[in-house]
Amino acid sequence: xxxxxxxxxxxxxxxxxxxxxxMKIRRYWSVPAxxxxxxxPAPTTTSGVAFRLAREVVxxxxxxxxxxxxxVFGWIFHFGLLLVLLRHLRYFVNPVPEVLAFIQPFxxxxxxxxxxxxxxxxxxxxxxxxxxYISAPSDHLMLALLLAIGLSGMAMKFVxxxxxxxxxxxxxxxxxxxxxxxxxxxxxxxxxxxxAVLMIIFPFSKLVxxxxxxxxxxxxxxxxxxxxxxxxPWAAKLPARGEAK
Amino acid sequence: xxDMSDYIIDDRPDPLEMPEIAxxxxxxxxxxxxxxxxQQPLGFPGELLPDWKERAIDKMGELLGKYRSLQVYLDSCVxxxxxxxxxxxxxxxxxxNNMPVARQDLLRKVYRRYFTFxxxxxxxxxGAQDLTEEVLDDWYSYFHQxxxxxxxxxxxxxxxxxxxxSMAAREIMDSVGKGQKYCNEIIGKVFKVGxxxxxPKGAIRSTLEGLEEEIKEETGLDVRMPLDEKGxxxxxxxxxxxxxxxxxIQGLMxxxxxxxxxxxxxxxxxxxxxxxxxxxxxxxxxxxxxVSLRIRKAALDLGVKRIVFGECGHAWRVAYSFLNTLAGPFxxxxxxxxxxxxxxxxxxxxxKDNKLVFDKSKNDQYRLxxxxxxxxxxxxxxxxxPGGQFEIPRAxxxxxxxxxxxxxxxxxxxxTFCCGGGGGLLTDDLMELxxxxxxxxxxxxxxxxxDHGVTHMAAICAICKAQFTKVMPKYxxxxxxxxxxxxxxxxxxxxxxxTQARELAEKMNAAAGNGRAA
Numbered sequence: 051x052x053x054x055x056x057x058x059x060x061x062x063x064x065x066x067x068x069x070x071x072x073m074k075i076r077r078y079w080s081v082p083a084x085x086x087x088x089x090x091p092a093p094t095t096t097s098g099v100a101f102r103l104a105r106e107v108v109x110x111x112x113x114x115x116x117x118x119x120x121x122v123f124g125w126i127f128h129f130g131l132l133l134v135l136l137r138h139l140r141y142f143v144n145p146v147p148e149v150l151a152f153i154q155p156f157x158x159x160x161x162x163x164x165x166x167x168x169x170x171x172x173x174x175x176x177x178x179x180x181x182x183y184i185s186a187p188s189d190h191l192m193l194a195l196l197l198a199i200g201l202s203g204m205a206m207k208f209v210x211x212x213x214x215x216x217x218x219x220x221x222x223x224x225x226x227x228x229x230x231x232x233x234x235x236x237x238x239x240x241x242x243x244x245x246a247v248l249m250i251i252f253p254f255s256k257l258v259x260x261x262x263x264x265x266x267x268x269x270x271x272x273x274x275x276x277x278x279x280x281x282x283p284w285a286a287k288l289p290a291r292g293e294a295k
Numbered sequence: 296x297x298d299m300s301d302y303i304i305d306d307r308p309d310p311l312e313m314p315e316i317a318x319x320x321x322x323x324x325x326x327x328x329x330x331x332x333x334q335q336p337l338g339f340p341g342e343l344l345p346d347w348k349e350r351a352i353d354k355m356g357e358l359l360g361k362y363r364s365l366q367v368y369l370d371s372c373v374x375x376x377x378x379x380x381x382x383x384x385x386x387x388x389x390x391x392n393n394m395p396v397a398r399q400d401l402l403r404k405v406y407r408r409y410f411t412f413x414x415x416x417x418x419x420x421x422g423a424q425d426l427t428e429e430v431l432d433d434w435y436s437y438f439h440q441x442x443x444x445x446x447x448x449x450x451x452x453x454x455x456x457x458x459x460x461s462m463a464a465r466e467i468m469d470s471v472g473k474g475q476k477y478c479n480e481i482i483g484k485v486f487k488v489g490x491x492x493x494x495p496k497g498a499i500r501s502t503l504e505g506l507e508e509e510i511k512e513e514t515g516l517d518v519r520m521p522l523d524e525k526g527x528x529x530x531x532x533x534x535x536x537x538x539x540x541x542x543x544i545q546g547l548m549x550x551x552x553x554x555x556x557x558x559x560x561x562x563x564x565x566x567x568x569x570x571x572x573x574x575x576x577x578x579x580x581x582x583x584x585x586v587s588l589r590i591r592k593a594a595l596d597l598g599v600k601r602i603v604f605g606e607c608g609h610a611w612r613v614a615y616s617f618l619n620t621l622a623g624p625f626x627x628x629x630x631x632x633x634x635x636x637x638x639x640x641x642x643x644x645x646x647k648d649n650k651l652v653f654d655k656s657k658n659d660q661y662r663l664x665x666x667x668x669x670x671x672x673x674x675x676x677x678x679x680x681p682g683g684q685f686e687i688p689r690a691x692x693x694x695x696x697x698x699x700x701x702x703x704x705x706x707x708x709x710x711t712f713c714c715g716g717g718g719g720l721l722t723d724d725l726m727e728l729x730x731x732x733x734x735x736x737x738x739x740x741x742x743x744x745x746d747h748g749v750t751h752m753a754a755i756c757a758i759c760k761a762q763f764t765k766v767m768p769k770y771x772x773x774x775x776x777x778x779x780x781x782x783x784x785x786x787x788x789x790x791x792x793x794t795q796a797r798e799l800a801e802k803m804n805a806a807a808g809n810g811r812a813a
Binding site for chain 2: 074077078081082083084085086087089090091092093094106110112113115116117120124171174175178179180181183184185186187188189191251254255256257258259262263265266267268269273275276277278279280281282284285288
């Protein structure tokens with residue numbers, strides 16, 4: 051019963067996550083950017099643009115310019131999350147590659163970083179009047195959700211171990227369409243349920259910002275409008291009104 | 296109108312210092328609404344339509360499908376707060392709706408309500424809201440408190456540009472019949488007369504003749520300022536304020552002297568007698584294109600080889616970034632030069648080739664700083680290298696005066712503060728907003744005055760110049776403390792064969808004589 055329910059939940063969540071993101075990306079891809087609007091000074095070449103985007107993704111360059119507190123909490127959270135996710139790959143592959151074995155201890159430490167970053171971001175959302183003003187209930191809930199995922203995961207690691215071998219069997223089973231029993235551990239149930247919720251809301255919420263960055267014209271356009279004419283399909287079809295009206 | 300000095304809240308020296316949050320402080324700030332006469336020439340309904348709500352939502356849907364920026368920016372904001380203290384109107388007014396994210400949210404909450412799953416079914420959760428008269432009222436107020444300066448977009452981790460959101464909001468309002476008088480009336484004048492100020496050909500010609508006489512008196516030379524002259528090499532497109540206002544007009548004389556010294560023939564066009572393009576401010580691709588196409592037509596009719604733009608901030612953004620898109624391709628012009636060029640690029644290239652002589656001492660009465668205009672700084676470029684838009688005007692100023700000092704680094708170049716009057720807000724009905732919005736820039740200027748005894752500020756934007764002339768007195772500066780960059784050039788340039796050339800030669804002979812005597 052529990053096993054069947056969670057198997058279904060994760061199939062649905064995965065389908066929603068992948069399908070939803072694909073829809074978003076298709077939408078962003080298909081809507082044209084009719085004008086050249088990079089925030090200047092901007093790179094003049096495509097490779098320069100790639101480097102600018104890489105700096106945004108890896109270093110959060112613009113955020114660093116904006117506010118050191120948001121930058122430090124945001125960066126710690128995101129890179130903690132990245133390591134934690136990488137560490138979790140070991141529950142989906144057999145045998146575990148060396149590189150995953152290598153990052154395992156860092157992944158465990160990263161959980162603390164991730165939770166600390168989230169706590170810092172949430173504290174700012176509550177304490178700083180400007181950020182409190184712009185926060186909707188969903189902005190708080192999103193942080194609560196991520197924090198609960200992190201804390202429930204850490205609880206299984208450091209407080210009450212779950213039967214991780216069985217969990218791995220469950221997930222590798224799902225990948226080969228085989229149902230293997232999921233342990234009925236309350237912490238695990240909470241952790242997995244929240245992860246499924248996160249996967250489902252991801253493409254339909256502000257969490258999609260990671261995709262948005264790559265499609266942001268102010269960041270992904272090269273500064274070369276005089277050299278290359280840029281014309282959107284809908285703009286090319288505009289009737290020539292030409293003369294003064 | 297109340298005495299404008301009442302508007303300045305208190306006396307804090309730091310241009311970046313945060314105000315107390317004052318909810319609704321600027322809710323009453325609204326520009327005059329366009330009348331049917333102002334709306335119709337632009338293709339907009341004359342007054343608010345009875346079914347405006349449905350039409351506004353339809354228009355929003357249309358724009359979401361036409362502008363990737365709008366679609367991505369409305370989705371991507373995570374409310375991190377990075378932009379909240381970056382807008383000069385927020386710093387100057389404390390009204391939280393002037394925080395860039397909050398301004399975007401005025402549109403985003405309606406987007407969420409009608410275009411997203413969560414907003415349709417759980418509006419309370421994500422802060423989604425129906426489009427109501429109150430919301431439209433807020434839009435009209437606060438999307439006319441954004442000068443589209445892009446400062447927030449520098450700091451946003453996703454590059455969200457509130458200017459794009461403001462432009463979309465203004466286009467939606469125009470399309471349902473609630474336009475802004477100032478912008479729309481001016482665009483109408485361009486269509487009818489050829490320029491923002493509505494100066495007819497005769498008035499332009501007599502102004503130019505007057506300026507030619509003035510330069511003749513000063514230099515003893517016949518420096519020409521031609522209008523509609525076929526076969527000239529360069530078409531100069533400059534803001535019509537350059538023909539009318541101070542200190543703009545001194546800049547125009549500077550361009551003329553540079554062209555003269557370069558031996559390049561040039562002309563203004565009465566048909567395209569405007570560099571400004573308010574079509575950008577109202578977010579209307581079609582109107583922006585129609586204004587731009589006048590420049591193409593003028594260039595073709597006059598048979599010029601090059602197009603050069605005078606000092607105007609947003610005009611240079613439209614010219615540099617959009618002109619090729621809107622009115623290109625310009626394959627009928629001389630391919631050796633970029634299309635278009637900025638007058639500063641033109642002057643700078645001559646400087647590099649040692650073709651200009653300056654007598655810097657002519658500007659010794661000025662201790663100068665430079666105001667980077669937002670559209671030049673964050674929406675365009677000059678020269679070959681990113682950042683040329685900062686270096687080239689400074690190089691020109693350093694070549695033409697002895698005393699140049701920059702303002703604090705966090706208030707210049709890509710982080711420059713708007714003058715407070717850009718983006719279609721340079722109208723008397725928004726004077727309170729303009730004075731308050733100028734505060735960060737004025738404080739940075741006060742600092743550099745204290746540190747270096749700076750007396751004057753130069754700019755390359757007609758709107759900045761007009762705005763500063765009005766607001767500087769509120770911050771303890773003379774109204775003529777704002778100068779054109781090419782005004783400094785005009786003062787210092789030594790034209791071949793001019794009175795100034797003879798004076799300079801005598802001065803140098805005398806100095807050489809003294810040197811020998813010593």
